[in-house]
Amino acid sequence: MPAGNGTLGAAVWAEDGFSAQLNRADTFPNLKSAGRLTVPGLFPLMRASDYRGRLRLHDADLVQQGGGMSARSYVRADKDQFVLEVTGADPNVTQTAELRLWDGRTPTAHAAKGTAALAETFTDEESKGRTGAVAAVTALGRDVKAEVVDARTVRVSFKPRPDGGFRIVTGVPSYTGGDLGKAARTALAGSGGSGIDRAHRTWWHRFWAGAAPMRITSADGSGEYMENLRAQQLYMTAATMRGPVPSSHGGVINMFSPWKDAVHWSADHWWHFNLRQPVYTNFGADTEEFNxxxxxxxxxxxxxMRAWTRAHWKGSEGVCVAEFLRYTGTAEACDSTRPPDWLNRIVTTGPEVVYNLWLQYRYTGDRSILDESYPLMRDVTRFYLSILEEGDDGKLHLHNVNALETQWDTSDPAPDLAAMRVIFPIVAGLADGRGDRTLARDLRATLPKIPDFRTVTRNGEQVIAWSGTDEQGRNTQNPDTEVLFPWGVYGQDSALMQSTFRNRVYVQTREWSEDALQAARLGRGEDVKNLLIQGTKDFQVFPSGFTAHGKNADALRESNYYNGWGAVVSSAVQESLVQSYEGVVRVASAWPKGWDVAGSVQVQGGHRVSAEVKGGETGVVGVQAARDDDLRIQNPWPGRKVRVADGVSGRPLAGPTDAGVIPLRVKKGHSYLVERVDRPVSSFRFQGVTGEPATEVRHLGNRTLGVETSVPQIPGELVSVVAPDKLRPLVRAEQGATTHVDRHYVISELPAELNGAELIRGANNDSKMTSPAGYLTFDLKAPATVHVAFDARGKGTWWPGWLEKDGFTETGATVKTTDTTFVILKKDFPAGRVTLGPNSGVSGQGSSSYFTMVGRR
Incomplete structure (x- = not known):
């Protein structure tokens, strides 16, 4: 489960009693973890038959209880410290907290006066810049001692207070060298005494009080599921996006990674396409400060970026903002001297950043955003002006650029044509106000020369083409629907846009697919619902709400948490309820049938629009004005007469009218009700949107939010695995236990005599390995019988020779799993070290890897 404060993140799970991997968002270039904290004294809690746990989003903490113990863990909102508070421990039993790094790491270790620390710095070869982190741990208890265990491990040991309580604090600030002892003490400052979570709770309660609320109910539970995904998305954003750079790289949230130092895609570059989805969620949720x-x-x-553009895009002016940008400001894109590829020659990133900056101003009203942003806005438009080429038709064309990652080396991509139509008038207006009249003139002169969108026929309907030419598709983005989102050039009243969406080439192929959001903008409520449900079933493989990149992945084979889908869900439900992208506020224009909702959405201008929909009928519409403004609200009840009333007194202010669009002049701080004349809202009583803590796991088909049941890890009474490390966590052999650490296969039938044996699971990724000879090594604490379960499909073909050589004999019994049937072989061993060989004896062959069960002789 994830915890974070915007710069420090923790993945918390029940391994080795209690584990938390600590990750900062700024340890470039490789985003290496600050280490893993383990507290084995919490094994009794995690294994208790009455165990229960909850990630409390409102308080931003993970609370676990069981066996008379409790553990509350969180990352402080006000400091880069991870806190673990425990009650109910035996006051006479010594506890330990261990910080550990992994092979290949070269930290400096420190231990003194009850504080232990590991620190490491990293130098970027390109920029010579230095980053790093220190992880310092201490405990509040009795007889606290610190020690360096080895080059990559430190430990704190202590006894709980007489009442059985103790606190472990791990401070993880950035670190670029210097006195490690001093850095460790600074990292842990303010961790003693009571009330250290006061500022933490205050910050998070203020966050939730400020976010636009939404409650969704439905007969089948699908609406509630989407509500929960939206809440998880808002929590994740606040827990990761408070640093100087985004925490997501290629859609992956490394701050919540439990996978040691594994980083997928890129650790020091950002794909803009994966950054944009949360931006729009934040606009609608009134959490835009996290942009x-x-x-x-x-x-x-x-x-x-200017210097890069001058050097790599010959003959251009201004700045090309790279789709793939490094943290140093250099790129592996925006290079006209290189051939096109997945990312090179995508030039719409700059216009999107410009437009999002403009929208940030529109939602907040903060003109300082425009003052700071104008140089970037100016240079992005100058770049476009410098690369446009006039054709024989008198139009200005783009050549040899990409249509997203889909088409390479094409002309006049639809996203670029839409981008210029939208940002050129914006920047021209800003240029006028800053005396930059030449740029303003050039932008306005260019607008009528921008080519029209080319159209083609798909499935018998006229649709917008990806670009002006017909290069093959490479990735599964739809450049044609970009005209709708993010650019909003055409909307739901456009037959061409509707047909383009219906006939889009790629339908929701990845977790970043924005089809549901686009369906909302087009007023297609049932498509919104179906796409959200199907996408969640396809992508959301983790019970914490995070997703995989592709469809139907096995969570145990993944090593990444993706967050794009949560943002797509959130933006889609927000825009289904209220949207304002065409300058008109539309209420419930795409709300799905079968879902009831009460909630608020922020619209351009920073105003909150609240609505309630029950049984497909919009009952309540309210507006809370953020500033003096002129709004245009589409009649929520087409053809019905409506009026506008004061939100406090109920006094009519405008109407009655049955017009399709209602003009409304609002004043800052005032509230307004839009009501049907035949059913006045003033007769309704205000009731705030509230919620209750979940008492059960949410289900959507085979997906869940929460863990319903699991087989807990055991400390190992007989067995201690030495290598490989990934097989070290043991469980009991029983029905429902997983048999592999990287697959979701579980035991369905097990001989009675093996029930309760200590189970060393297999690694199916190693199923075809024929070496090393000593693949699995473990120590036996007493004489024992070792049973190995081998895939029956390999008998007589690829079973390895070490089975017979080492004296293993078949028992005649089998284990059945949700994958296949395994034949059981056994051998008796004395106490001491045992070494077993690899899964296969034939190169390139092998099915499910073997697993091992150990019981007393």
């Missing part, structure tokens, strides 16, 4: 790291990524690197 700041996204904007800082580009604003803080303007000079570096």
């Amino acid at each position: 700041t790291p996204y904007f800082r990524l580009y604003l803080d690197r303007l000079e570096e």
Whole structure:
């Protein structure tokens, strides 16, 4: 389960009693973890038959209880400290807290006066910049002692207080060298005494009080599931996006990784396409302050991007903002001297950043955003002006650029044509106000020369083409629907846009697919619902709400948490309820049938629009004005007469009218009700949106939010695995136990005599390995019988020779799993070290890897 404060993240799970991997968002270039904290004294809690746990989003903490113990863990909102508070421990039993790094790491270790620490710095070869982190741990208890265990491990030991309580604090600030002892003490400052969570709770309660609420109910539970995914998305954003750069790389949230130092895609680059989805969620949720790291990524690197553009895009002016941007401001894109590829020559990133900056201003009203952003806005448009080429038709064309990752080396991509139509008038207006009249004139002169969108025929209907030419498709983005989102050039009243969406080439292929959001903008409520449900079933493989990149992945084979889908879900439900992208506020224009909702959405201008929909009928519409403004609200009840009333007194202010669009002049701080004349809202009583803690796991088909049941790890009474490390966590052999650490196969039938044996699971990724000879090594604490379960499909073909050589004999019994049937072989061993060989004896062959069960002789 994830915990974080915007710069420090923790993945918390029940391994070795209690485990938390600690990750910062700024240890470039490789985002290496600060280490794993383990507390084996919590094994009794995690294994208790009455165990229960809850990630409390409102308080941003994980609370676990069982066996008379409790453990509350969180990352402080006000400091880079991970806190574990425990009650109910035996006051006479010594506890330990261990910080550990992994092979290949070269930290400096420190231990003194009850504090232990590991620190490591990293130098970027390209920029010579240095980053790093220190992880310092201490405990509040009795007889606290610290020690260096080995080059990559430190430990704190202590006894709980007489009442059985103790606290472990791990401080993890950034570190670039210097006195490690001093850095460790600084990292742990303020961790003693009571009330250290006061600021933490205050921060999170204020966050939730400020976020636009939404409660969804449905007969089949699908609406509630989407509500929960939205809440998880808002929590994740607040827990990761408070630093100087975004925490997501290629859609992966490394701050919550439990996978040691594994980083997928890129650790030091960002794909813009994966950054944009949360931006729109934040606009609608009134959490737009968490867009700041996204904007800082580009604003803080303007000079570096200019220099890159001058050097790599010959003959251009201004700045090309790379789709694939490094944290140093350099890129592996925006290079006209290189052939096109997946990312090179995508030039719509800059316009999107410009437009999002403009929207940030529109939602917040903060003009300082425009003052700081204008140099970037100016240079992005100058780049476009410099690469446009006039054709024989008198139009200005783009050549040899990409249509996203889908088409390479094409002309006039639909996203670029839409981008210029949207941002050129915006920047021209800003240029006028800053005396930049030449740019304003050039932008306005260019607008009528932008080519029309080319159309083609798909499935017998006219649709917008990806671009002006017909290069093959490579990735599964739909450049044609970009005209709708993010650009909003055409909307739900456009027959061409509707047909383009219906006939899009790629339908929701990845977790970043924005089909449901686009369906909401087109007023297609049932498509919204179906796409959200199907996408969640396809992508959301983790019970914490995170997703995999592709469809139907096995969570045990993944090593990444993706967050794009949560943002797509959130934006889709928000825009289904309220949207304002065409300058008109539409209420419930795409709300799905069968879902009831009460909630609020922020619209452009920073205003909150609240609505309630029950049984397919919109009953309540309210507006809370953020500033003086002129709104245009589409009649929520087409053809019905409506009026506008004061939100406090109920006094009519405008109407009655049955017009399709209602003009409304609002004043800052005032509230307004839009009501049907035949069913006045003023007769309704206000009731705030509230919620209750979940008492059960949410289900959506085969997906869940929460863990319903599991077979817990055991400390090992007989067995201690030495290698490989991934097979070290033991469980009991019983029905429902997983048999492999990297697959979801579980035992369905087990001989009675093996029930309760200590189970060393297999690793199916190693199923075809024929070496090393000593693949699995473990120590036996007493004489025992070792049973190995081998895939029956390999008998007589690829079973390895070490089985017979080492004296294993078949028992005649089998184990059945949800994968296949395994034949059981056994051998008696004395106490001491045991070494077993690999899964296969034939190169390139092998099915499910073997697993091992150990019982007393």
